Amino acid sequence: MLNRPSIAHLLLVGLISFPGFSAEAKSTHRERVRGDLALLEGILSDSALSDSKRSQYLRELIPTYRAQIRKNSKTLGSDTTAMAIAVIDATEADVRKGDLRTARARILAWKTYLGASK
Amino acid sequence: MSAYSLFLRSTAALALVLFFSCDMLPEPEEIRTGLIGSESLSALQRRRDELYAWAPRCEDGTMSERPTECVQADATKMNGLICLAGTLAGDSRAENYCEAVRRSQTPDGRWWRGPSLAGIEVEDSFSRDMMLGVLAYMVAKKDKAAFERWVAWIYSNGNRMCKESSNNRCDITATSWGLWFVVMESLGYDVEALYQDPNIPSDHPYKKARDGRYSSVVALPGKASSAPIGFELELVTEGIFIRQSAGESNSVLQQALETASSRQPENLYFELLAKGPSESLVTRTLKACPAKMPRNPDGTLLVFPQWYSWLWQMDTAHWADLNGVTASTPQWFTQPIANDDGWPPWSHVNGHDCIYLIDHLLHRAKD
Numbered sequence: 285m286l287n288r289p290s291i292a293h294l295l296l297v298g299l300i301s302f303p304g305f306s307a308e309a310k311s312t313h314r315e316r317v318r319g320d321l322a323l324l325e326g327i328l329s330d331s332a333l334s335d336s337k338r339s340q341y342l343r344e345l346i347p348t349y350r351a352q353i354r355k356n357s358k359t360l361g362s363d364t365t366a367m368a369i370a371v372i373d374a375t376e377a378d379v380r381k382g383d384l385r386t387a388r389a390r391i392l393a394w395k396t397y398l399g400a401s402k
Numbered sequence: 403m404s405a406y407s408l409f410l411r412s413t414a415a416l417a418l419v420l421f422f423s424c425d426m427l428p429e430p431e432e433i434r435t436g437l438i439g440s441e442s443l444s445a446l447q448r449r450r451d452e453l454y455a456w457a458p459r460c461e462d463g464t465m466s467e468r469p470t471e472c473v474q475a476d477a478t479k480m481n482g483l484i485c486l487a488g489t490l491a492g493d494s495r496a497e498n499y500c501e502a503v504r505r506s507q508t509p510d511g512r513w514w515r516g517p518s519l520a521g522i523e524v525e526d527s528f529s530r531d532m533m534l535g536v537l538a539y540m541v542a543k544k545d546k547a548a549f550e551r552w553v554a555w556i557y558s559n560g561n562r563m564c565k566e567s568s569n570n571r572c573d574i575t576a577t578s579w580g581l582w583f584v585v586m587e588s589l590g591y592d593v594e595a596l597y598q599d600p601n602i603p604s605d606h607p608y609k610k611a612r613d614g615r616y617s618s619v620v621a622l623p624g625k626a627s628s629a630p631i632g633f634e635l636e637l638v639t640e641g642i643f644i645r646q647s648a649g650e651s652n653s654v655l656q657q658a659l660e661t662a663s664s665r666q667p668e669n670l671y672f673e674l675l676a677k678g679p680s681e682s683l684v685t686r687t688l689k690a691c692p693a694k695m696p697r698n699p700d701g702t703l704l705v706f707p708q709w710y711s712w713l714w715q716m717d718t719a720h721w722a723d724l725n726g727v728t729a730s731t732p733q734w735f736t737q738p739i740a741n742d743d744g745w746p747p748w749s750h751v752n753g754h755d756c757i758y759l760i761d762h763l764l765h766r767a768k769d
Contacts (some may be wrong), residue, residue: 319652329614332597341620345654348623352653 321395328388342379416698436769442684450760456695457753464502467711469703474516478506482535485763486542503539511551528564529571541648580618582611626658646761671714679767691756710750714747
């Protein structure tokens with residue numbers, strides 16, 4: 285599971301990720317990240333889907349997320365990018381092992397961390 | 403206060419904001435992905451006025467795809483998309499396009515290719531392309547009553563959107579059902595509740611839409627990679643535009659748009675969707691979209707293939723082949739081909755396609 289980041293860590297993230305990027309870029313990206321997490325969580329929580337279908341969808345989506353995170357690394361900041369990639373890699377490993385419960389918990393933890401939950 | 407102290411305080415404040423929630427950051431009123439200066443905005447508005455003056459129309463005032471005769475073969479698609487883009491841009495003239503979509507539906511709920519074709523039973527009287535226009539209209543106008551009538555007719559017709567078709571164009575695919583799901587949510591339907599309702603048959607459009615919810619979005623990057631350049635790739639991007647306008651936002655949509663744009667970099671519409679507005683894009687739009695109706699050197703009206711019906715769905719190489727020229731430059735849309743025949747470089751727009759692009763530009767550049 286993802287550990288709650290320390291204040292020192294957040295200081296670093298704040299330093300790296302915020303100055304120099306427009307509110308528009310951050311807002312657009314934030315909307316997208318919320319959408320990504322909602323989609324992943326929705327798939328992992330959808331009782332109408334079989335486990336194999338959920339795994340298939342996640343396997344198809346994860347490379348897209350990884351590519352987009354890397355592409356937006358300047359807006360995100362290098363620390364947040366590294367953390368996001370780590371979450372995605374770990375989720376991919378969960379899916380490969382068939383452990384969808386852990387994958388869902390991981391996505392929820394990341395969502396909480398990013399403050400995207402309402 | 404020393405610079406060092408200011409730095410420390412600023413850093414601490416940033417950290418606190420981050421710690422509590424990204425949502426606590428002030429939201430800008432409008433998301434902008436690029437910037438256009440006020441002069442460019444004015445130039446675009448003027449050009450849109452000029453386009454409204456020459457874009458061909460039928461006698462009843464609704465759009466025609468060609469200047470030589472009233473053609474509405476794909477009108478419902480174009481009308482619906484311009485209805486949505488124009489509504490988002492705040493242009494009241496877009497209502498003409500919205501009204502044309504309304505008039506393309508007959509009282510039984512069925513939708514047709516255009517207002518002049520409504521009620522005329524022929525093979526291929528509708529298609530999934532036209533469906534995009536109807537769904538775009540729904541997002542713009544929230545016409546739930548018309549949607550209900552359409553759903554009832556489609557269900558009574560075995561979930562097909564026309565009676566006779568030359569191929570599967572009237573079938574609603576899994577990807578299309580997923581788009582329905584997004585549009586239904588934007589219309590205020592509780593699709594999950596409908597899905598759970600045991601009184602609604604499992605093959606009803608409401609439940610089919612829910613079935614396609616995830617498969618449709620997962621498939622988008624692959625479709626953007628594999629759809630042939632031309633109308634098929636353009637349809638992928640139009641579906642994404644409708645999804646975004648209905649409130650969907652995620653990396654999958656963005657990735658698909660970037661893929662489409664990278665495969666046809668000369669397509670101004672794809673570039674706008676993928677990268678947002680820019681001064682460079684405005685310049686190229688003004689080049690591609692002429693102030694006056696393009697004509698032959700002797701003043702006569704252009705005909706297909708010199709006259710094209712919707713620039714953003716052009717298979718560039720195929721069109722060039724039809725005209726006996728070679729298309730190889732990445733700026734082909736705005737600086738096309740050596741025009742040995744005297745064709746002006748923008749002879750392939752129909753006017754409405756340019757109104758659509760400018761509506762998009764103005765909407766996305768809003769403060």
